[in-house]
Amino acid sequence: MAEESFLTDHFLGQLISVGEVDILVGVPTHNNAKTVRSIVETIQAGILTFFPRERAAIINADGGSRDGTPELVVRAAIGDAQRGSKLYALRTLPSISTQYASSPANGTALRTILAAAELLRAKACAVISPESTQLTADCLAALLKPVYAETFDLVLPTYRRHRFDGILLTNLLYPMTRALYGSRIREPYALEFAFSGRLGSQFLAQNPWHEETARAGSEVQFTLAAIAGGYPICQSFLGTKGHVERHSADLVPAMRQTVGVLFSSLEPNLALWSAKTGSEPIPTTGAEQEFTLEPLRINRKRLRDMFLTGVTELETVFQSILSPSTLAELQRIAGLEESRFRYPAELWVKTVYEFAAAYHKSVISRDHIIQALAPLFRGRAFTFLMENRNGSAADVENNIEGLCLEFERMKPYLVEMTNGRE
Amino acid sequence: MREMVISELTQAMQELSRGFAHILPRIIVLVIVAFAGWVVAYLLKVLLRSFLRLIKFDKLSESAGASQLLSKAALPSATELLSRFAFWVAWLGFILLGISVLGVFGFQEQIAKFFLYLPRLFAALLTMFFGLLAAGFFSRAALLAAVNANLPSPRLLSVSVRTIIIIFVLSMVFEEVGVAEETVLVAFGIAFGALMLGLAIAFGMGGKDLAQQFLERRFGQEKKDEGKEDELSPL
Numbered sequence: 001m002a003e004e005s006f007l008t009d010h011f012l013g014q015l016i017s018v019g020e021v022d023i024l025v026g027v028p029t030h031n032n033a034k035t036v037r038s039i040v041e042t043i044q045a046g047i048l049t050f051f052p053r054e055r056a057a058i059i060n061a062d063g064g065s066r067d068g069t070p071e072l073v074v075r076a077a078i079g080d081a082q083r084g085s086k087l088y089a090l091r092t093l094p095s096i097s098t099q100y101a102s103s104p105a106n107g108t109a110l111r112t113i114l115a116a117a118e119l120l121r122a123k124a125c126a127v128i129s130p131e132s133t134q135l136t137a138d139c140l141a142a143l144l145k146p147v148y149a150e151t152f153d154l155v156l157p158t159y160r161r162h163r164f165d166g167i168l169l170t171n172l173l174y175p176m177t178r179a180l181y182g183s184r185i186r187e188p189y190a191l192e193f194a195f196s197g198r199l200g201s202q203f204l205a206q207n208p209w210h211e212e213t214a215r216a217g218s219e220v221q222f223t224l225a226a227i228a229g230g231y232p233i234c235q236s237f238l239g240t241k242g243h244v245e246r247h248s249a250d251l252v253p254a255m256r257q258t259v260g261v262l263f264s265s266l267e268p269n270l271a272l273w274s275a276k277t278g279s280e281p282i283p284t285t286g287a288e289q290e291f292t293l294e295p296l297r298i299n300r301k302r303l304r305d306m307f308l309t310g311v312t313e314l315e316t317v318f319q320s321i322l323s324p325s326t327l328a329e330l331q332r333i334a335g336l337e338e339s340r341f342r343y344p345a346e347l348w349v350k351t352v353y354e355f356a357a358a359y360h361k362s363v364i365s366r367d368h369i370i371q372a373l374a375p376l377f378r379g380r381a382f383t384f385l386m387e388n389r390n391g392s393a394a395d396v397e398n399n400i401e402g403l404c405l406e407f408e409r410m411k412p413y414l415v416e417m418t419n420g421r422e
Numbered sequence: 423m424r425e426m427v428i429s430e431l432t433q434a435m436q437e438l439s440r441g442f443a444h445i446l447p448r449i450i451v452l453v454i455v456a457f458a459g460w461v462v463a464y465l466l467k468v469l470l471r472s473f474l475r476l477i478k479f480d481k482l483s484e485s486a487g488a489s490q491l492l493s494k495a496a497l498p499s500a501t502e503l504l505s506r507f508a509f510w511v512a513w514l515g516f517i518l519l520g521i522s523v524l525g526v527f528g529f530q531e532q533i534a535k536f537f538l539y540l541p542r543l544f545a546a547l548l549t550m551f552f553g554l555l556a557a558g559f560f561s562r563a564a565l566l567a568a569v570n571a572n573l574p575s576p577r578l579l580s581v582s583v584r585t586i587i588i589i590f591v592l593s594m595v596f597e598e599v600g601v602a603e604e605t606v607l608v609a610f611g612i613a614f615g616a617l618m619l620g621l622a623i624a625f626g627m628g629g630k631d632l633a634q635q636f637l638e639r640r641f642g643q644e645k646k647d648e649g650k651e652d653e654l655s656p657l
Binding site: 165167305306309364365 | 559562563565569576577657
């Protein structure tokens with residue numbers, strides 16, 4: 001209950017009037033007027049269809065929207081969902097909104113939802129992205145049921161994606177999380193997930209919630225906290241992933257909130273991850289991952305050019321981070337002509353592990369280490385595109401699996417570097 | 423006459439002996455103070471060196487870019503340099519204290535000036551160190567940002583940032599130690615102004631096409647979007 005202090009009095013009053021609930025669905029928003037209404041209606045339909053007898057509430061944590069998003073959430077009446085789906089509510093379904101800050105901060109939004117879930121003593125809680133336009137009532141049930149009706153504490157999503165979407169996820173985040181913690185979690189960075197009240201309360205109490213976490217990265221931290229705490233985790237297939245960002249400028253912020261968080265988890269969880277070997281699959285409802293193969297026009301040349309610029313211009317920075325042999329190998333492949341260029345899995349894994357160790361030892365500013373990895377990731381992305389240019393879904397999956405095994409095989413190298421004296 | 427000469431000589435010898443007897447204890451005090459000062463300064467050097475090694479000062483100096491400068495000037499590491507500096511300042515202070523015991527006219531004032539100057543010297547050294555640290559950090563930040571934004575000549579940008587900060591820091595350091603304050607101020611003003619003017623002319627003349635491309639990209643997006651290729655989604 002200590003967390004209630006950062007919630008506004010008005011919001012606390014609204015929560016008190018709601019009383020205890022069984023299920024809580026949180027929707028963090030910021031200027032999502034175009035999509036939020038349909039999302040809330042889908043959530044309402046999901047609750048009416050699959051949890052008609054449970055006490056439920058929808059909480060909107062808003063980061064200072066100026067397009068009337070909170071009003072739309074509050075005004076989305078239960079009647080609209082009932083008319084559309086011919087469903088009848090046995091209980092009221094309150095939908096309340098609070099503005100946690102005047103600018104968006106994912107971490108603070110999650111903290112608000114967690115605090116609300118704790119105050120309302122919710123047994124199961126789901127967080128739904130306001131941009132998940134593909135979300136259906138079945139998806140909501142797929143997320144909530146394993147927590148509410150079974151014994152899982154965290155349910156993460158799996159999706160149908162384009163084979164070249166989420167390359168940072170498939171080439172770094174998933175394989176490294178899997179190698180470090182031994183759990184084959186396909187989406188460690190989830191924007192839709194469900195969790196139990198006890199996991200939510202524990203994360204709320206233990207997470208430091210400093211300024212850096214408040215901005216971004218709390219999603220990965222939440223997943224890692226569940227793994228580190230030994231909570232039962234499962235995955236549910238949610239269909240096609242909605243809303244995909246396609247801006248190259250998003251790479252560095254995306255790396256900060258995912259790779260940065262993963263690297264920073266090395267220190268507090270050192271004993272846990274260094275003792276793990278291999279990996280185990282986790283219970284999954286539906287497909288573990290599906291790939292679509294429709295053509296996508298991608299500027300491959302730009303990826304390689306940015307890799308070359310990085311290797312040439314950042315040599316002094318890489319000298320502080322990478323071993324001389326890795327740097328020399330990177331410079332060698334940078335000199336290859338486009339048709340022969342290849343950033344092999346082994347070199348990529350070695351690079352990532354050396355970056356992780358440099359981050360762990362803070363050889364230079366940690367944010368600079370993450371930024372320096374971005375150009376090298378572009379080189380790896382280029383190779384991934386080339387290797388899977390004509391590949392089937394199975395080929396892409398095999399390629400990712402091969403990379404995962406390489407991350408697992410070379411893990412002792414990371415252990416040695418992080419345990420080694422400076 | 424002879425007796426007078428002998429008497430004068432005897433008197434002079436006696437005065438010399440008296441003077442020598444008067445100054446000898448002071449010289450002994452000077453030697454003792456200098457020796458004690460050497461011991462204290464040496465201990466200070468050893469302690470400071472151990473402390474700096476403990477806090478990994480060399481690593482900090484390396485990331486500030488100070489180590490590279492020292493190595494180019496064939497100087498020892500930052501830890502060693504700072505320890506030696508502390509040794510010499512401390513020993514010199516003790517020697518000056520010892521000399522003050524001799525009671526040489528006008529020397530007391532100079533010694534007082536020296537001790538009053540020490541805080542400024544330390545402040546200047548600290549300014550220099552943190553200035554170099556800031557220059558290293560911001561030049562690397564500029565380099566990384568430029569590389570990730572795919573800007574042309576990232577290294578030039580980085581070096582420019584570093585140079586501007588170092589010029590600024592040096593002017594502060596000279597002002598602090600009081601070396602040619604006015605000259606440094608004027609030189610800084612001229613150098614900074616010239617640099618800015620040079621950059622403005624260079625960007626204006628040389629970057630005309632680049633600026634045009636940038637403006638077209640920024641404001642003519644709708645037209646360009648037709649032929650645009652998809653970007654990869656990282657997550």
